[in-house]
Amino acid sequence: MKRPANTNILFITADQLRYDSLGFTGHPLVRTPNIDRLAAGGAFFDKTFVQCAVCAPSRACMYTGRYVHNNRVRFNEVPFGEGERTIADYYSEQGYRAALVGRTHFTPITETYGFEYYAYYDGLPAKDSYSSYPDYLRRCGYSEEDIRYRYWPKELEPLPGQEAYPENLIEAFYPSRIAEEHSDTAFLTDEAIRFMEETGDRPWMLHLSYWKPHLPFIVSAPYHDMYDPADVPMPTLAPGELDRKPPLQKLFREERRGNFLEDEKLLRQVRAVYYGMITQLDDHLGRLFAEMRRLGVSDNTLIVFTSDHGEYLGDHYMVEKELFYEQAIRVPLIVHMPGVVPPGRFDGFVESIDILPTCLEASGISLPPALDGRSLFPLMRGTANDWRSEVYAEWDFQYYRSRRQLGLRPDQCKANMVRDARWKYVHYSDQPDELYDLERDYEEHVNLADHPDCAEVVRDMKDKLLKWRMRSEDKGPEVDLTFATYLRDPWASAERKG
Amino acid sequence: MKRPANTNILFITADQLRYDSLGFTGHPLVRTPNIDRLAAGGAFFDKTFVQCAVCAPSRACMYTGRYVHNNRVRFNEVPFGEGERTIADYYSEQGYRAALVGRTHFTPITETYGFEYYAYYDGLPAKDSYSSYPDYLRRCGYSEEDIRYRYWPKELEPLPGQEAYPENLIEAFYPSRIAEEHSDTAFLTDEAIRFMEETGDRPWMLHLSYWKPHLPFIVSAPYHDMYDPADVPMPTLAPGELDRKPPLQKLFREERRGNFLEDEKLLRQVRAVYYGMITQLDDHLGRLFAEMRRLGVSDNTLIVFTSDHGEYLGDHYMVEKELFYEQAIRVPLIVHMPGVVPPGRFDGFVESIDILPTCLEASGISLPPALDGRSLFPLMRGTANDWRSEVYAEWDFQYYRSRRQLGLRPDQCKANMVRDARWKYVHYSDQPDELYDLERDYEEHVNLADHPDCAEVVRDMKDKLLKWRMRSEDKGPEVDLTFATYLRDPWASAERKG
Numbered sequence: 002m003k004r005p006a007n008t009n010i011l012f013i014t015a016d017q018l019r020y021d022s023l024g025f026t027g028h029p030l031v032r033t034p035n036i037d038r039l040a041a042g043g044a045f046f047d048k049t050f051v052q053c054a055v056c057a058p059s060r061a062c063m064y065t066g067r068y069v070h071n072n073r074v075r076f077n078e079v080p081f082g083e084g085e086r087t088i089a090d091y092y093s094e095q096g097y098r099a100a101l102v103g104r105t106h107f108t109p110i111t112e113t114y115g116f117e118y119y120a121y122y123d124g125l126p127a128k129d130s131y132s133s134y135p136d137y138l139r140r141c142g143y144s145e146e147d148i149r150y151r152y153w154p155k156e157l158e159p160l161p162g163q164e165a166y167p168e169n170l171i172e173a174f175y176p177s178r179i180a181e182e183h184s185d186t187a188f189l190t191d192e193a194i195r196f197m198e199e200t201g202d203r204p205w206m207l208h209l210s211y212w213k214p215h216l217p218f219i220v221s222a223p224y225h226d227m228y229d230p231a232d233v234p235m236p237t238l239a240p241g242e243l244d245r246k247p248p249l250q251k252l253f254r255e256e257r258r259g260n261f262l263e264d265e266k267l268l269r270q271v272r273a274v275y276y277g278m279i280t281q282l283d284d285h286l287g288r289l290f291a292e293m294r295r296l297g298v299s300d301n302t303l304i305v306f307t308s309d310h311g312e313y314l315g316d317h318y319m320v321e322k323e324l325f326y327e328q329a330i331r332v333p334l335i336v337h338m339p340g341v342v343p344p345g346r347f348d349g350f351v352e353s354i355d356i357l358p359t360c361l362e363a364s365g366i367s368l369p370p371a372l373d374g375r376s377l378f379p380l381m382r383g384t385a386n387d388w389r390s391e392v393y394a395e396w397d398f399q400y401y402r403s404r405r406q407l408g409l410r411p412d413q414c415k416a417n418m419v420r421d422a423r424w425k426y427v428h429y430s431d432q433p434d435e436l437y438d439l440e441r442d443y444e445e446h447v448n449l450a451d452h453p454d455c456a457e458v459v460r461d462m463k464d465k466l467l468k469w470r471m472r473s474e475d476k477g478p479e480v481d482l483t484f485a486t487y488l489r490d491p492w493a494s495a496e497r498k499g
Numbered sequence: 500m501k502r503p504a505n506t507n508i509l510f511i512t513a514d515q516l517r518y519d520s521l522g523f524t525g526h527p528l529v530r531t532p533n534i535d536r537l538a539a540g541g542a543f544f545d546k547t548f549v550q551c552a553v554c555a556p557s558r559a560c561m562y563t564g565r566y567v568h569n570n571r572v573r574f575n576e577v578p579f580g581e582g583e584r585t586i587a588d589y590y591s592e593q594g595y596r597a598a599l600v601g602r603t604h605f606t607p608i609t610e611t612y613g614f615e616y617y618a619y620y621d622g623l624p625a626k627d628s629y630s631s632y633p634d635y636l637r638r639c640g641y642s643e644e645d646i647r648y649r650y651w652p653k654e655l656e657p658l659p660g661q662e663a664y665p666e667n668l669i670e671a672f673y674p675s676r677i678a679e680e681h682s683d684t685a686f687l688t689d690e691a692i693r694f695m696e697e698t699g700d701r702p703w704m705l706h707l708s709y710w711k712p713h714l715p716f717i718v719s720a721p722y723h724d725m726y727d728p729a730d731v732p733m734p735t736l737a738p739g740e741l742d743r744k745p746p747l748q749k750l751f752r753e754e755r756r757g758n759f760l761e762d763e764k765l766l767r768q769v770r771a772v773y774y775g776m777i778t779q780l781d782d783h784l785g786r787l788f789a790e791m792r793r794l795g796v797s798d799n800t801l802i803v804f805t806s807d808h809g810e811y812l813g814d815h816y817m818v819e820k821e822l823f824y825e826q827a828i829r830v831p832l833i834v835h836m837p838g839v840v841p842p843g844r845f846d847g848f849v850e851s852i853d854i855l856p857t858c859l860e861a862s863g864i865s866l867p868p869a870l871d872g873r874s875l876f877p878l879m880r881g882t883a884n885d886w887r888s889e890v891y892a893e894w895d896f897q898y899y900r901s902r903r904q905l906g907l908r909p910d911q912c913k914a915n916m917v918r919d920a921r922w923k924y925v926h927y928s929d930q931p932d933e934l935y936d937l938e939r940d941y942e943e944h945v946n947l948a949d950h951p952d953c954a955e956v957v958r959d960m961k962d963k964l965l966k967w968r969m970r971s972e973d974k975g976p977e978v979d980l981t982f983a984t985y986l987r988d989p990w991a992s993a994e995r996k997g
Contacts, residue, residue, distance in 0.1 A: 070972055070973075073973055075972075082580075082581075082582070082973075083580075083581035083582030084580070084581030084582070397972075412970045412971070413970065415969035415970060415972060416969075417969060428965065428969075430966050430969040430970045431966075431970075460958065463961070463962070463965060464961070466965060467926065467961060467964060467965050467968075468928050468929075470965075470968050471913035471914075471915060471926075471928040472910045472911065472913060472928045472929075473910070474568055474573075474895075474913060475568075475571055475580075
């Protein structure tokens with residue numbers, strides 16, 4: 002085992018935090034002074050994209066540094082591909098205390114993927130028995146009913162079959178029945194601070210994995226009415242937009258609550274509450290960073306802040322995520338460590354699989370050959386002369402209702418995306434393609450896949466997808482050359498990417 | 500556990516047996532009366548293709564019923580992807596004795612992938628310590644030198660660094676120093692018979708995995724001079740053929756002993772010995788089938804006979820296999836069980852991943868959802884109205900010397916092939932494409948990939964590759980819906996392929 006380097010890793014993820022909903026990324030309304038300050042003092046990667054706009058697959062890519070088709074976490078609530086190694090495995094092998102505070106969305110919960118589950122909390126009441134948060138609420142005096150129906154406002158009667166949370170977004174009009182200081186965002190922050198205090202000088206790697214600003218759209222006072230619904234920016238919708246897109250998307254709109262959004266009042270309220278959740282998160286991050294200064298770990302901790310995907314908030318007639326629109330796949334990414342990470346805004350294309358190798362390089366841990374991602378340090382140092390010129394993402398919709406409505410078999414539900422500086426191309430195994438010209442139509446309203454002028458672009462982007470899939474196949478196990486006498490040309494480690 | 504069905508499975512593979520080198524597939528010279536009789540009494544699948552023309556990857560596809568990119572056995576001497584289940588796992592779970600007699604080419608040897616290694620023998624002397632064959636030879640009176648240098652004729656002095664076998668094919672001019680009745684083909688046949696005798700009425704699944712007619716080109720008398728080199732059919736070579744193909748292939752020719760083949764005498768001798776090895780194998784199969792009748796297991800045993808890939812024998816200026824030419828990827832496939840398997844010749848496209856589901860259906864074992872292959876019974880019954888119209892194969896050449904000579908990184912060495920009734924298209928991640936019109940040029944001498952008239956064919960074939968890769972991604976683990984309350988549309992088992 003290598004001597005542990007003395008750099009802690011604090012890997013913070015928000016859940017469903019959209020790229021453009023922060024102060025420093027230009028939002029006209031949302032206040033996020035603490036995240037803005039983190040970005041100003043660190044490296045901000047302006048073109049960061051997740052590899053799947055679904056919680057668990059996106060996290061699995063971050064944890065393994067590998068694409069979905071390699072780590073095989075294609076859905077929520079599934080186990081990792083056997084043999085996969087995570088950021089926690091890499092760090093605990095080096096003597097770090099590798100812990101989780103918050104959510105993962107993997108199954109089984111009892112398997113922790115190399116992490117010490119310091120404070121597990123996955124959000125959904127169905128998983129409360131695995132979490133310490135409900136007990137915390139009990140100790141704070143909340144009733145069992147309050148805990149079970151914590152995503153239902155006091156003012157509403159929980160509906161049968163919707164115990165977890167209302168399915169029509171109506172919760173957005175009320176404050177949470179949980180006081181702000183007892184909110185899950187407060188609790189997870191407290192737990193992260195407790196972890197740092199308790200761990201002391203032993204090097205640590207902590208994934209602080211917040212559940213917010215994920216729906217349900219309910220937040221404690223004063224955040225529930227912090228933003229005036231009249232002030233929120235509204236989606237730019239193009240009537241008939243979905244007529245020119247794969248049939249999947251009209252169906253998917255229904256699965257993603259698009260029908261509720263015709264009510265402008267509701268949509269404005271949803272957006273206002275979403276922004277409130279973000280400011281709540283920002284306030285607690287400010288508290289966390291202050292505690293870290295008090296504990297003296299600010300200077301030797303690499304902080305990574307990002308999100309697992311965005312939130313449509315009515316764009317493209319949906320709430321939630323999935324598919325490949327910018328609102329879903331583009332996320333903020335900040336890497337911060339004074340003296341180690343040069344501050345600045347970096348424009349190179351980043352995939353969230355790059356987070357793991359970046360952390361490992363910061364800690365002086367050599368990069369495992371199986372990684373698909375690349376360390377961001379060469380990009381920061383300006384020494385990356387062969388940096389990538391496009392990003393990739395995947396999605397499998399076999400478990401959604403739309404699949405059956407389309408009459409597709411489960412194996413006909415694959416979608417792959419490639420996006421470069423100008424074009425975004427989505428290839429479905431069994432749906433029509435999508436092509437957007439992001440220079441002229443950043444809103445992705447006009448599908449050009451069938452436009453005769455774009456035939457060559459489609460061909461080139463399809464070539465890129467095929468090359469990507471072939472090149473990035475699982476690097477496979479190391480070959481034991483004991484009996485492979487005819488394999489005289491082993492993959493020399495010096496040539497490995499990194 | 501299900502009640503074991505009373506059908507034994509005898510899965511016989513030859514190694515490096517080329518499709519066209521059998522009597523019943525039309526060879527003008529080679530005598531294979533026993534295999535011919537098996538084909539006449541069973542189902543013969545005339546268009547059967549392996550998923551990779553390399554030993555272990557091809558076997559792994561047969562064992563798992565899954566494509567290379569799913570089972571992840573891309574090279575010889577590597578372990579299976581973790582979590583993979585093999586034909587032996589499926590059968591032993593049902594109470595069968597699932598055993599191996601012969602070779603696998605997987606690593607580590609100590610892991611047996613669900614098999615009882617009844618008599619392991621991988622061919623190469625480097626692995627003798629894992630095998631019972633060397634001890635058998637000792638008991639038969641052979642010296643340590645005879646055993647170590649068994650692929651060197653007595654007449655030649657073994658060369659340093661070539662202890663395993665001569666690298667210039669010169670062994671072909673001499674008989675083996677091992678007597679025919681002690682040959683590995685005889686020994687493995689004996690062991691298979693012993694296994695059946697010993698197992699009695701308990702249902703069994705046996706993979707009888709011969710090493711021959713794999714090189715070295717040396718065989719015991721009388722097979723070494725059974726065929727007159729003057730009589731052998733010679734390759735049809737097209738001078739300059741390789742000039743119009745990817746640069747890889749000229750280099751690969753050198754790796755695959757192409758330079759020795761300018762010596763016509765040597766080439767004729769190599770072919771004659773290869774045919775001798777095939778007739779030797781056929782003679783022992785005749786003995787095996789007679790013993791099975793004597794033991795009374797002929798009527799309740801499904802026999803599958805195939806090969807892991809072919810042998811160039813000088814075609815395309817090579818010996819051995821790899822790449823995607825018909826000589827390498829097309830193999831014989833016979834499925835035989837009187838009363839269960841209808842005799843006949845079937846022309847539908849078959850992939851060797853179909854063998855496992857065919858065996859499982861014969862045994863009344865339900866098909867696991869993770870399989871890529873399909874049972875051949877619908878094809879035999881004439882009820883397969885959506886049968887495949889093309890076959891696919893993969894290859895990764897990162898461990899070959901040619902890779903370095905081309906200056907490619909290890910991840911730039913992927914190749915995928917699709918072949919339909921007329922066209923064969925090979926897409927390399929980082930080499931020029933290949934396209935052959937098999938109707939006009941079955942010899943695959945003329946690469947049409949850049950021909951302007953074929954642009955649409957190339958586009959269509961490339962589309963097929965991309966669709967194939969997307970659709971056939973690992974079916975993944977079953978989703979546990981306990982917490983996946985939003986996944987209201989599970990992949991119903993009734994819809995599973997099979």
